[in-house]
Amino acid sequence: MMDKRIGFIGLGNMGINMAKNLISEGYHLQVYNRTLSKADELDAAHITKCNTPADAAEGVHIVITMLADDEILKEITLGNEGILEKLPEHALHISMSTISPETSEQLATLHEEAGSHYLAAPVFGRPEAAEARKLWVCVSGDQHAKDTAKPVLDCLGQGIIDFGDTVGGANVVKVAGNFMIMASMEMMAEAYTLAEKNGLDRTQVAAFFGSTLFNAPIFQNYGKAIAGKQYQPVGFKSKLGYKDARLAFKLSQASETPMPLVNALHGRLLTAVAKGRGDTDWVEGIGRGVSEDAGV
Amino acid sequence: MMDKRIGFIGLGNMGINMAKNLISEGYHLQVYNRTLSKADELDAAHITKCNTPADAAEGVHIVITMLADDEILKEITLGNEGILEKLPEHALHISMSTISPETSEQLATLHEEAGSHYLAAPVFGRPEAAEARKLWVCVSGDQHAKDTAKPVLDCLGQGIIDFGDTVGGANVVKVAGNFMIMASMEMMAEAYTLAEKNGLDRTQVAAFFGSTLFNAPIFQNYGKAIAGKQYQPVGFKSKLGYKDARLAFKLSQASETPMPLVNALHGRLLTAVAKGRGDTDWVEGIGRGVSEDAGV
């Protein structure tokens, strides 16, 4: 059945888990990834390996992209042998990467011109959440696209939240949320370092806040890592965090919204990158930065 | 029974609710408050109104203080007709105000010299939490003092967390926690203003984060107020928030811990006070500050 054949582009830490969930729900995936060998992790019976994004988009009614940044998404979509070369008329591109609303708006227009559709559907959640179908999916765009995407998105997360008709809306929410996560990490790193330098046990303080006033996943999971200075394994790199800080900063400029904490976090992550720590986990990029400034 | 008679000093928004809970547990309170008429809210049969802190501390084995800041606590304790003039030998002063660890250490020493004891026991929770016995009580100091205080503190909150023998420890945790709360408010105000200026509904965005990644009371309650720009009634004043920012800043200086977000929040609340908004709720002090800078 044609409906069960979809294109899937981007097999990074997040994408690979999402692809597995789609396969286990009976989808057949036309996969494309820069390093195609990543697809070997998937059940060969239910995928077709493609050599170009265009091939992955050929003949399907839905193609999903989960890529690192705006530039790569644009290249994959608009470039030579890109999605738009072969995406069928009336088909839908579900764009799940963390990108700027500006890029979503630009791509949505180009899809409409080509007779196809584009839906912004960025997600919140780390790779473990992707694996466990616990992602939160934020969507924005036209209603028909949302209806079409729903059965597919239901396989990937625990909830779909609709942020309206303006296609960039969900991207704004995603950028705002990532800012809130990194600000929470900085806040904890400062508070726990203050505790440490005053003779307290960082871990106990983090456990207290994470089980009382701040008993939310962000403060529990990241809080534990920050308090314990657990910087391995690398889940989300500092340089990707810095990319997100740049997205937040750019959005603050574009919408004329002064955001002092965005400035502070941008500075923190830029410093991590400038010091050669772009490939560390962002818990380290932030947490170690705070510790170092405090001489501990 | 002597054990059921305790001194209680400070009938502000927090103290009055704590006093009610002690009375309902059978305690008789020797109360002192600068404006003594506040005591009229309490059951007259179970209190003795006192004209001085010294009188409130006379003959009891425990005196509780819940005051606005370090200076007032010092005056009430050490001043003319202060607690130390009449607090019996071996009696315990449970100090529940939000103050610097430095003040706790200084007072603890003076109590020991006077033959009495001092326990730091600051709390987390707004007046509603105090009323509902939902406070979190952080304690630090010597073990005997903690044991003595336990039955009393159990009447006031939902949990007692022990932060060790150094008497200022719990105060450090309280200062760190209030910093984390105000930083969370700023973070939300920035994120929701960014959403607003990008055409989204602040309230929806806040509801999403408060029910998913940030599903903790701070983000739900303050988040709702910040998103809805609900600045009434005034629960906790901006000038008290500024006082807490100063405590955090001072602690950052004393322990040589650079804290960029503390700087940002100190600036935010100082600006609120300088603009004549010291008596607004700190939700307004922070939230309106962010909105105004963004021209909305």
Added chain:
Amino acid sequence: MMDKRIGFIGLGNMGINMAKNLISEGYHLQVYNRTLSKADELDAAHITKCNTPADAAEGVHIVITMLADDEILKEITLGNEGILEKLPEHALHISMSTISPETSEQLATLHEEAGSHYLAAPVFGRPEAAEARKLWVCVSGDQHAKDTAKPVLDCLGQGIIDFGDTVGGANVVKVAGNFMIMASMEMMAEAYTLAEKNGLDRTQVAAFFGSTLFNAPIFQNYGKAIAGKQYQPVGFKSKLGYKDARLAFKLSQASETPMPLVNALHGRLLTAVAKGRGDTDWVEGIGRGVSEDAGV
């Protein structure tokens, strides 16, 4: 003589004064400006009004541009009927606008490909300095271009400083310098507001610093305006200052150089723009921002 005929594009506050100086040195200008009527201020006998940038560049060995920002310069140079359409082979484009080094590098490459040359030559100085030939001209690019430009640049300023062969070098210096100017303004606004709120006379304090430790033009001229809150007439707009802050910020990102003061100034000017003061003088954008935050 062909050498005395040059193209001149951009008759803003700066450009118009520079054009006058070139005319008084005997040059004949092929002028282009979006609002061509601005050219009426120039001696009609020594100019040729052109309807397109291409026309202004036709047949000359040198064309000068003095424009508002990177986008406009690119449009004027590369757009339809732009400079490159008619600039003769071997001719030189002297680019005096405040732009990013990235743009200079990009344009230099395109000129080379077209057989012509490009020199970065941004200037320091306000319109009065332009009128009085007191500009400082920073140049970077290849030596031959500098030699060709020298006689022309000598008519415009009091000194030419060579920042090497990399064509973007002078642009970096210009961006860094404008950052230093705006940071100086902020610094003075903070210091003089501190003085004011402590009962001192802002003007006297400014006069003291401007005649002793800080006896440099920036602190004397801007210092007087900031101390006296003299925000009229509008010389350099806050929105242009904000543009420069963005250039500095972008350069700090591109070169991985964390710059806390750039962040602070970017925030200050973004706030001015967000509050609807983009068209005020940047002295007001900065100075009034500091005053308002202090409630005065």
Added chain:
Amino acid sequence: MMDKRIGFIGLGNMGINMAKNLISEGYHLQVYNRTLSKADELDAAHITKCNTPADAAEGVHIVITMLADDEILKEITLGNEGILEKLPEHALHISMSTISPETSEQLATLHEEAGSHYLAAPVFGRPEAAEARKLWVCVSGDQHAKDTAKPVLDCLGQGIIDFGDTVGGANVVKVAGNFMIMASMEMMAEAYTLAEKNGLDRTQVAAFFGSTLFNAPIFQNYGKAIAGKQYQPVGFKSKLGYKDARLAFKLSQASETPMPLVNALHGRLLTAVAKGRGDTDWVEGIGRGVSEDAGV
């Protein structure tokens, strides 16, 4: 002649040079210094070594103090065997240290109560300037005190600037000025590091600004050191710079003046101290901090 005998307390880098200048003008000094052997640098014929501040103040009509901070000045003035124990009635204490206006006001009151007088007279200038009588002396307090001090102060600097009757006024100017100096250093460090990371020569850039727009001593002298990363010899320590940042911060709090650049500089110097660089020159504390964050 009695008028030529004065007390002089504090023989640090600044004080020792000031003392020499007074001696060369014919004054006889009753000197006190914590490490009294420092007085061996002075001409023994024109000094009397004293073992206590009180002795230095005995029998003179003027006593000068040049000390490290508020605490030391208070101890020297009010402590056991302090100045006020023996300063004659009607005599004048010229207080030249960098201290808070609050301390000046407090000391002035205590002097008046004791029948003597107090003048705030902080100075601008490094040790070389003190040696060369090139200090700028800011004074505030009552007129008679200024008249009495004038002949003495004329031996120490190139100008006396009167900041009015409120005794703390000159201290405010001094604190504001030191903030401006450290902000200038940070600004240069950021700008020159930006230049460096963009392939330019820091020294050339600094030389350009120091000879054009920023041709003032601060930018020339400190600029050269910052550009060249010349951190030796140690003239003014980072921990003293941090003390001054704290004074500025405290004053900003007391007068409700939000000052973002003060925050930034306070953070920079606190970081230097926390990293164990309190004893380096503040050029290093600031300059190396900027370089390190940029990974160079």
